[in-house]
Amino acid sequence: MNLRWIEPAPPPSHLPPLHPDPLLHALLARRVSTPAEAADFLDRSQRPLPDPFALPGMAAAVTRLRCAIEAGETVAVFGDYDADGITSAAIATLALRAASAGALPVLVELPKRTDGYGLNPDAICRFAADGASLLLALDCGSSDHDALALARSLGLDAIVVDHHELHGPPPANATFVSARLDPASPYRGLSAAGLALLLATGLARSGLDVGDGPGCDPVGLADLAMIGIVADVSDLRGVARTIVRDGLRRARTAPRPGLTALLRGMDLDPAKLDSRQVARRVGPALNAPGRRADPTPAFDLLLAGSALGANGYVAEVLAALEWARAERTRHAGEQAARFRASPGWEGRRVAVLAADDCPSGITGSVASHLAADLARPVIVLGRHGDHLRGSARSAGGFDIGSALQG
Structure with missing residues (x-):
């Protein structure tokens, strides 16, 4: 495999000294540009999160959620099938339950892989039939304008908490909590779990008890946000770094029963958990159940109130993990062999591979494997009825997303 190493540029000569040690100065220069940012980057003390109301849409979202809590409305929470979507849904569910002392009816649904990505119209119809009047979509919704219009037509207000790109102006029929609405926002690097923690923080600072301590940052939820941020490969600078640092501290010192059970099931010590182990x-x-079929066991594991209640979910999660690993290895090996057996494969700049039996839940991981193995962008497709559905992964800095959009 031919790989080209890309050396980082040296620190700019005009950059002020960030640390007395030249090596640490060079390392810090890759992440920060001022001595104040360097000091903040190295600061390991626990600090409150910055103002959540600086995030576009936050004030309107908190106001609407407070109204729902005070009126005892039924709130529907819809997440995603990956670790970021699962943890953001867990944060929102726990915060709403705590803010209402368990009195608020909260409906939760996570999509199956076969449902595809995004807000599911069938789920919205089920929420409406069950009496929901407010939809809270997390890690999805930015491009689901038709689904949001459906929710409005069925009498549901909608709040979208998402970090994905907005395709055009957000529709007026929903409240969007998105750093994408502000090009200068310090929250642009946060995943959905980080945004969900800021939403919980906004509820706390509005006077609701959603965490450990009255009217303060809900540090008891930081471990969940940390997992979502790290699993989603977010840039660990600024607010994201603060959340991950505090979340790891929380996971080491006061781990929730489900996380403790999962770590022990994988022979990991909660007291020594680090970001590499999380990644x-x-x-x-946590991704594995959604890759296999249904992400619900991972969600239920995180919300388990006792070790006894968590053990059954751990077994399901680890069984799904073993399945995902085995399927990824098998399909990656088969597809790599097929590609290399095709005439002229060395000259093909992009590998497009299709397999009728490749589950949609692992096309992304298979594509990642192959992009590294074949040293070129890869598209892996699996057949679903009369359609092909798959994932693309790039290599060598090539922007495959823009290429696919034409």
């Missing part, structure tokens, strides 16, 4: 072990484990 390579915890995140893939």
